[in-house]
Amino acid sequence: MKITQTIKYCAILLGVSTLAPAQRGKDEVPLMRPDEKKAVDDQTFGFNKALEIAVKDASKSTVLIWGRDKKPRELVYGTVVADGTQVLTKWSEIERYVDTLYVQNGSGEAAKAVVSGIFTDEDLVLLDILGESFAPAKFYESQLPLGRFLAASRPNGKPGAFGVVAVLERNLREADRAHLGIMADSKYRGEGVRIANVQPEFGAAEAGLQAGDVILKIDDRMISGLQELRNALSGKQPGDKVVVEIESAGKQQIFEVMLSNRPVFGQFSGGRLNQMERMGGDTSGVRDGFSRVVQTDMQIKANHVGGPVVDLQGRIVGVTMARADRTRTYIMGSSAVVDVLKGEADTLVEARTKIGLRKKEMAKQRLALLPKARSQGKARDPRRMRRHLSDMERLIERMDSEMEALGER
Amino acid sequence: MLDETGSWCRLCEVKRISAVALGSIMSFGIVSAREPANSIADLVKLETKVSQVAAKTMSATVALVSEKTGSSGSGVLVTADGLILTAAHVVQGMSEVDVYFPDGKKWLGKVLGANYSKDIGMVKMIEAGPWPHVELGESKPLEAGDWVVALGHSAGFDPARTPPIRFGRVMSDGPGNFFTTDCTLIGGDSGGPLFDLDGKLVAVNSSIGWSWKNNNHAGVDGFREDWDRLIKGQTWGTLQMNPLANPETPVLGIGMGMRSRAKGVPVQKVEPNSPAAAAGVRVGDLIRSVDGEPVREGSDLQQVLVKREVGDRVKLGILRASKSLEIEVELVKREELYKTR
Incomplete structure (x- = not known):
């Protein structure tokens, strides 16, 4: 028999220590029968149609944020707030483009935008829309219980992602522990x-x-x-x-x-790795350290965060903050958003100083810990080796998906 | 010659295209098996059920942690006296394991048996209890589109949060006792429970593929088959990510010949004492369909069989000396016919 194509069955076991990148197969789900594919595709279609009703109003308050370097780039989504002349969005995603920003709603109306203030600790930024106003979001402040259905809106009136409340609101900030x-x-x-x-x-x-x-x-x-x-x-x-x-x-x-x-430099996170993990764009560059977020299982694209999240009744119950990994997307509940907006924002200079200081502090703490670790036989410690291994594996995954993305263009 | 249990890499592109054409023939009868989700009212009903499942099952979803090996998985209690179902690879190489409840309390568990071929294992609480526990459901009736809720201590036990809830549906049934959902899993979720919308346990989490939609679970009916051996502490089987090489994969007991111009799978060998031999399959037969579903080549046949279960009877459509006939064969475990290492 002629072998025309090799397809590896790509499944990996889920023990923390054994997580390894799978060989990327041709199929999303190997062994899926055509009737099964049809059943879930039909179901997805009906489900998304139903969700369109829920996100309808919120999508009017959802904007796409553009920046420009050599050419215009779609950066991330944003939520129209206040009287319709301001947009709340994810700071780290627009940081490099602060002088070239404009926002666009679902009807195609676009306007220039400038930074009004930065909530550096939450990785959020408030933009002023120049000479234009859009439909502002009405935040519905309520507790989000486990299992609550949530949909992220897009400017085009379609749901961007669906998920349930996976973990109740909590503080992710290591420094607060x-x-x-x-x-x-x-x-x-x-x-x-x-x-x-x-x-x-x-x-x-x-x-x-x-x-x-x-x-x-x-x-x-x-x-x-x-x-x-x-x-x-x-x-x-x-x-x-x-x-x-x-x-x-x-x-x-x-x-x-x-x-x-707790030291800002968490036990084993690596700045270098964070940087690399941004490659491929699957997860958000800044995806941790938020002070009040709800964990969901939403599978949202990293460049589709920043917009409103609704419940099934179409009420805006929060905004998406970050795609953290395969299982996690963080959203900030409406009460927390309202509180953040009431708080004092940093200026551009203040925000950059804060981030610079934080990076320095991280570097310092890492240095302080290194010599001791080395003297203990760093290279032979199996847990550390496993961690290194999984770091490497994640890098390979990133590079793999980057290559794939390039291939698709 | 290649036998039907050979390597997975023989599935080729051509087959996939041919398979797509069959889609519409087989899609009946599935729709009624699951809750509809076509309106907000439908979704509100689903939402209520998911919340109820979370509330009902959370306290029985435990983390299984070995301080010595640094490994961390999940499990779920199914009896008041503390029987925990988990994945075999979670308790691999352990005799005792720390059991963490979502409230942060730690207890000790004794590792009982494990069947690595099915990736299922058991642990028993040392203390008598009574413990919070969940009801057992059924995994065999599950089909693509059935709603499910997954829990597990993702990325290891974290005292700062309860085990995250994930909602999704069955994407694909099989191979064997395994099935796939789009409830996203990650390291640490292994052995964690998967529930139907009544909060009954239908599977434990086992493995993942690259895609977010490819999350694999070991069905609870697999536990039922092996219950007594697991309770007694027996350990057997092989961890095998390739479903065709899995010792418990269902087979007919034939060797497949080279592809010819005719559409079908030529039988080049019939294993002695195999169900194929007993049913009268002969060398030289051309297998053209399984239960009415056309098979054009070996990879089609493999893909059909790997989704069936041991004990299932399949009707082979055979061409023998220019005559069509049907032969019914009962599938057996691969390990019963072939030596596995």
């Missing part, structure tokens, strides 16, 4: 968590904890391992005090530790 200021020794196999390194100027170090100490208890909670330690701290706020029981050189000791803000 309580933190002891230690690095755990991943090679330690006994009960508790052995400290590999204490971070200077953080709570644990200030209280006198040292590398080699084994944490056995936080308040009254036994700590069997790292996950348990994380859980014990998850309900706490920075500034709270906890009683830490440790074993040091065979002796048990009690310390009182004031919990710190």
Whole structure:
């Protein structure tokens, strides 16, 4: 038999440690029968038709934002706010084009836009529309319960994406989480968590904890391992005090530790990787660190975020903030949006200074952690290697999809 | 000569085009099996059900974490005394596992059995309970378009959030006990539950492909078949991402000949003691259809069979010495006929 084309069955197991990029196959779903394809396609058609009714009004308040370098570029969507002369959108997506922006609604009406103010911490920007006004969004402020159906609108009156509330509103900001200021020794196999390194100027170090100490208890909670330690701290706020029981050189000791803000540089995120992950455009460049967002399973395109999100009754319940990965899209609920708009915005200079400082701080913290990690045999630590491996795999995926995108043009 | 259990790479482009033409013939009877979604009123009904499923099942959706290996998957409790269903690869190489509930509380579980071919496994809570648990549903009746809700501790247990809910539908049924949905999964979701709209467990999460629409689940009926062995702690089977090489893939027991000008699959060998042999399939027969569905070449036949289940009876349309005849054959597991490594 002649082999005309090789098709690999591309499925990968879902253990955290075993996630690997699959070989990209020809079919989205291998082994899908024609009758199955027809059934789901018909269903999708009916479903989207029904959603069109829900997004109808909101789409009038949805604009496409353009920028120009060598040629005009479609950047991202935006939500018309205030009296119809302002647009709220995603700051990181328009940052490079602040002098060449214009906005366009579904009827094709376009107008120049300039930056009014930036909500740097939420990666949002408010634009002034020059000499034109569009239909402003009416925000419907309500709690978004688990399972609530949501649709993202597009300027053209079609739903851009559908999803359900996957996780209730929460704060993703690492800096707002309580933190002891230690690095755990991943090679330690006994009960508790052995400290590999204490971070200077953080709570644990200030209280006198040292590398080699084994944490056995936080308040009254036994700590069997790292996950348990994380859980014990998850309900706490920075500034709270906890009683830490440790074993040091065979002796048990009690310390009182004031919990710190978590370092901006999260445990293992990499700026370099973030940059690379933007390639291909599948996920948003800035997709974390929001202070009040609802997680959904919406499969929205990264350049279709920034617009309104409606419930089935057509009420605007939020705006899309970021496509984070395969399973997650973040939206900001209407109450949070209204609060953000009431707050004070940064100027262009302030926003850029803030971002510059943050990058510097990240670099500093990373440097502070590196030498110690290296001395522990960084290259041989299997967890670290796995992480490197998965970083590499993600890079390969990005490059792969970039190549694919180029091929399609 | 290639036997029917050979490598997947034999599916070729030509077949795909020919398959499209069959579409309209087979699309009856599916529509009635699922809830409609053609109006806002339909969607509101679905929404209510999804919310109810989430509320009903959340507390029984656990994370299975090994501090030693650093691996993290999911599972779901199905009895008050703490029986957990999960994916085989989640508990691979473990005898005990930490069980985290969505409220952050940790307990210890004992790993029971696992069938790697189906990617199903069991864990039992050490403490007696009573534990929150879900009801078992059925996976065999599921068809493309049936609505489902997936849960799991995506990317590992995170005390800052409950296990994310995903809503979607069955995209494709099979191979074997597996099926595909568009509920997006990611690392850590493995072993997590998939529910029907009544909140009954229909599968556990198993693997993903590149596409967002390609999320694979191991059906709950596969657990039923292996229930006693799993409870007893037996471990068997092979983790196999290629469905044609899976030891539990259904086969006829024939060797396929080279493609000829005639449309169909020439039988070049009949395995002794195979169901094909028992039913009277002979070397030299040309298989032209399966249950009335035309097969033009070997890859068509493979694709049809891999979507059936062991024990299913299929009607082969055969051309023998210029005469058409029909032979009914019961499918068996590949491992019963061929040695697998």
